[in-house]
Amino acid sequence: MGLREEPPGTLNAFASTAEEFDRLAATMSPELLDRATGQTRQFLREMGQWADDVAHEKLALRWGYELLERFLVCGRTEVPCRLFFLLDSVVAKTFSRPDPFCYHKDLLSPLGRFLDGLTSRAVVSRDALIALFHHWYGFGQRQVVRILGLGPVESQRVYKNFKRWRQAGWRRVVDEIGLTGEELEQLEQRKARHLPEINAEAEDLLRIVLAHYRKSEPEHFPCLTRREWAELFVEDCEYDYRVWHLALCPDCLATVYDVRRGRLTDIPAPRVDLQIRPLKKGGIVSLLAAKRGGGIGTRTGPTQRLSRTSA
Ligand SMILES: [Zn+2]
Structure with missing residues (x-):
């Protein structure tokens, strides 16, 4: 009518x-x-x-x-x-609610604020976007480049400003969030003492955070099926898509890892492995990963996984 x-x-x-x-x-x-x-x-x-x-x-x-x-x-x-x-x-x-932008009370904890602030920055900064692979999963450049199937040129392009993130970008985000030195220290202590718990909590919070921030993704960057991802890798194209979407979508990242797992036998499946501080230079991260998990590829950390498809 x-x-x-x-x-x-x-x-x-x-x-x-x-x-x-x-x-x-x-x-x-x-x-x-x-x-x-x-x-x-x-x-x-x-x-x-x-x-x-x-x-x-x-x-x-x-x-x-x-x-x-x-x-x-x-x-x-x-x-x-x-x-x-x-x-x-x-x-x-x-x-008209008292705090309309507080969309989830758990995001008010130091861990929630850290995850929220970092993701908020990642949707407008490529440096922060790339840094998510490190902060969420503990992956360094070498692993990210192989999972995402980036060639030398793309790898260079994507990581060229990483020094800038390490030296200033991360600090800027932490300042914007308003995390104090003491809170950062507490987060690190929690991580040292209760690693599985903090990772499980981070995984839950990330679901909330990403559901909010992924709304500003370009419309032409939707989730793909397993077959579509496989085709995209065969065609060797859409590097921006891979970087952008996979940094912000744990499910598709797990699918892509699974699709490519034959080539990634020395890289552990993506699972939340919270890193508070920025990625260090060179191979330090891979050394740490090896120490932490008893050898790359045989990591036996917490059992929580991001997706059913990576079992
Ligand atoms: Zn997706």
Whole structure:
């Protein structure tokens, strides 16, 4: 009914049934996302937390998606309704909560803040993105290059600024998160004493963090099936895709490892192996990995795994 009276995309688009809501919401999703993102931007401005840069634009976009999802979940039970008005009410409700950006209370712990802050940086900084392979899985350049199947040129390109991350980037993120020296020290002590526990906790938190941050991934970087990944490696292309997607998607990383495991017998399957400090120069990381696990390739650490496909 609403469809006949109000063409989709207008301010007054009206849904009288749940089916009509679904249809209109699907047609109007670009406008709805735009509106939710714009209101997030506005909210951040009013709170004095806005800056004109890519990081803030991406934050607004992620929250736009988050709000759109909430709208889609509640909308079917709110009919009859005008779509834009309902969206506005979802946005207003969200932003009137005491701390709307605290999307999970566990992310307030030092470990949660560390994982959240690092991922937040990784969606706007290639240095931080590459560093995730180290901080999450303990992989150095040699292992990352082989798992991702990067040639010498790509390897050089991807790691060329690693010194910059080691010397300044990591410190900048830690400062932005507001982690004190004492908190970092406590995290390292926890890691030394309770390695399986802290890794298991990090794995759980990463699921929450990545579900939020992956919303700003380019739309043309979706998850692929096992067969599609295998084809992509045969074709020897899409290096940016491999780096970007696999850094932020534990499931696809496990799939890719499994697809390529015949060539990776000396590299352990990716599993969360939290590293607080940045990757050190040269081969130091691989030496540490060998010591920690009793030899590369025979690592027998904590049993938690990232994916069923890598068993
Ligand atoms: Zn994926």
